[in-house]
Amino acid sequence: MSTKGIARPRVGEKRPPGGVDGRCPAQTPGATAEQDTAHTRLILTNARILTMDAALTEHDPGWIAIEGDRIAALGSGTPPDGEHLDMGGDLIMPGMVNPHCHMPMTLFRGLAEDVDDRLFRYILPLERALVTADVVEVGTALAALELIRGGVTTVADMYYFEDRVGDVIDAAGLRGVIGQTLADFAAPDHSTMDDGFARLNDLAARFADHPRITASAAPHAPYSTGLDVMARVAEWSAAHPDLPVQMHLAETSDELAWAEKTYGCTTVEIADRAGILTPRLVAAHLLYPTEADMDLLSERGVHAAHNARANGKAGRGIAPVCALRARGINVGLATDGPMSGNILDLFSQLAPASMFQKIAGGSRKPLPCRDVIRMATTEGAAALGMADRIGSLEPGKQADLIRISLADPRLHPIYDVYSMLTFATMPTDVRATMVAGRWLMEDRHVSTLDAEKVLSDALQVARRFNARIVEIDATAT
Ligand SMILES: [Zn+2]
Numbered sequence: 001m002s003t004k005g006i007a008r009p010r011v012g013e014k015r016p017p018g019g020v021d022g023r024c025p026a027q028t029p030g031a032t033a034e035q036d037t038a039h040t041r042l043i044l045t046n047a048r049i050l051t052m053d054a055a056l057t058e059h060d061p062g063w064i065a066i067e068g069d070r071i072a073a074l075g076s077g078t079p080p081d082g083e084h085l086d087m088g089g090d091l092i093m094p095g096m097v098n099p100h101c102h103m104p105m106t107l108f109r110g111l112a113e114d115v116d117d118r119l120f121r122y123i124l125p126l127e128r129a130l131v132t133a134d135v136v137e138v139g140t141a142l143a144a145l146e147l148i149r150g151g152v153t154t155v156a157d158m159y160y161f162e163d164r165v166g167d168v169i170d171a172a173g174l175r176g177v178i179g180q181t182l183a184d185f186a187a188p189d190h191s192t193m194d195d196g197f198a199r200l201n202d203l204a205a206r207f208a209d210h211p212r213i214t215a216s217a218a219p220h221a222p223y224s225t226g227l228d229v230m231a232r233v234a235e236w237s238a239a240h241p242d243l244p245v246q247m248h249l250a251e252t253s254d255e256l257a258w259a260e261k262t263y264g265c266t267t268v269e270i271a272d273r274a275g276i277l278t279p280r281l282v283a284a285h286l287l288y289p290t291e292a293d294m295d296l297l298s299e300r301g302v303h304a305a306h307n308a309r310a311n312g313k314a315g316r317g318i319a320p321v322c323a324l325r326a327r328g329i330n331v332g333l334a335t336d337g338p339m340s341g342n343i344l345d346l347f348s349q350l351a352p353a354s355m356f357q358k359i360a361g362g363s364r365k366p367l368p369c370r371d372v373i374r375m376a377t378t379e380g381a382a383a384l385g386m387a388d389r390i391g392s393l394e395p396g397k398q399a400d401l402i403r404i405s406l407a408d409p410r411l412h413p414i415y416d417v418y419s420m421l422t423f424a425t426m427p428t429d430v431r432a433t434m435v436a437g438r439w440l441m442e443d444r445h446v447s448t449l450d451a452e453k454v455l456s457d458a459l460q461v462a463r464r465f466n467a468r469i470v471e472i473d474a475t476a477t
Helices: 103-108 118-130 133-149 162-172 193-206 227-239 253-263 267-273 291-300 308-313 321-326 347-361 369-376 378-383 417-424 451-476
Strands: 042-050 058-067 070-076 083-086 091-094 096-101 152-159 175-182 213-219 245-249 281-285 303-306 331-333 401-404 430-435 438-442
Touching: 096 281, 096 303, 096 331, 096 378, 103 133, 103 152, 103 451, 118 451, 133 152, 133 162, 133 430, 133 438, 133 451, 152 162, 152 213, 152 378, 152 430, 162 175, 162 193, 162 213, 175 193, 193 213, 193 227, 213 227, 227 245, 227 267, 245 267, 253 267, 267 291, 291 321, 303 321, 303 378, 308 347, 321 331, 321 347, 331 347, 331 369, 331 378, 347 369, 347 417, 369 378, 369 417
Parallel strands: 042 083, 042 091, 096 152, 152 175, 175 213, 213 245, 245 281, 281 303, 303 331
Antiparallel strands: 042 058, 058 070, 091 401, 401 430, 430 438
C-alpha cells in the first residue's frame, strides 16, 4: 500500500538561474529591494506582504522574488523584471509552523469523544491491534492534506513508524520534524527500549541529508519513560546536536503526582536531573510548571509548544504562556494530535490561545495578536531550531509561504492585520501554499496528494477501527 494516494513530487528539482528565458532580470529603479534581485525567476506581485521579520515589516503593495527554494528579494514599489504572478491584492505571509502534532492519529479523530476512559478502553487496544506502518501512512496523508489546505508548511510529529511519516511528508512536499516515540508502554513499532533507539538511529541516518525532513527523538513523557531513558535520550541528543528532541512535559495532574511520589520533586526537575532540558528540547504543553520550573526552563533554553484547543478540550486549565514568554522562553503554537485537538491548522488555534490568556489575566491586554502570530510563525520555527531558515519572509530564507484571500467580507475592514488573522481568518481563506519555492496548493487544489484517494483510504481504515470498537463494546457488556 506504499504511497497510496500520493503523487510523487519532483523533489530536488532545480530551476535554471535567471528569468523566464534564462536572462538575469535587471533591478528596477525605484524598487525598495532588500537584496540583489539578479537571477530571480518567480516574482509574486501586487500582494500585501507580512514578513514577520524582527521589525514586523510589511510591504503593501509588495512583491517577493523567489529563486529555486529561497526568497531572493522582496520589497514594495515597482517589482523587478521576471516571471510575474499577480496576487490580486491577497495577503502573503510565512507558512505556519506547527511544532507539536501526532499526524497519523487523524484516524482516531472524534472517536469516543465524551468517554472518560477512551484512551484505555479504545485507543490503546486499537493501536496495539491495528496500527501498522501502512495505517500510519494513510493517517499521515490525511493529516498532510489538511495541513497544506490550512496553511501549515512545517510540522513536528511524534508517533510510531516515523520513517513512513517522513515518506508521506516528503511526497506531500511539506517540511517536517519526525519524532520516534520512546515509551515504556506497548508500542506498535518496538517492543523494547533498545529496539526504539535502533529505530531512532535508523531514522536519523535515513533522513540525514534531506533538505526538508529532520529526524528527532521523542521520549513520550517523564512518567512514561523514567529517569534512565530520559538520560539515555539526553546522551543521544548530545551526540546529535542538530536534531530536536520532543517530549510532553508538565501536562497532567497525574504526572505531577507521579513525580512527587517517585522522586519528591517536580516533573520538570526530574527531566533536568536526566539532562534532557537543553535548547534542543521542545516541551509540549507545560500546563503546570511552578515558578521555579519556569526559571529552570528559561535558564536551560528549553522551547515550549502550546496546544490551546487540546488543553481546553481536556479541561486541564490554562498554560502560563505569558509567564513563560516573559521569562524569554520561546513558545510555538501547536495543535497536538487530532484525537486531542481534532483539527491541525493553526488558524483554529489563534483565537483560543489569545482568549485563554485574556481569561487568565482578566483583561484584554495579555498576549496581543501580533504575539499570537509570532508564535504561529517565528517562534514555532525557533522551537524546531529552524529560525535561520523559516518562520519569516526574508532574503535568503526558504520560500515557505501562504497566500490568503482577503475576499470574504468577514475579514473587513482591516484596522490591524494581526487581529484579522487571529480572530477572523479561517483555514479555508488560504488560497495557496508554497514550501521551498514549490506550490503544494493553488486555488485550493492540492497538487501533491490525490485528495479523493487519501480520504477513501482513511475511511477504509476507519471502518476496520469501527468493527473493533463494536467488538470491544460487545465484550465489555
Ligand atoms: Zn501530544
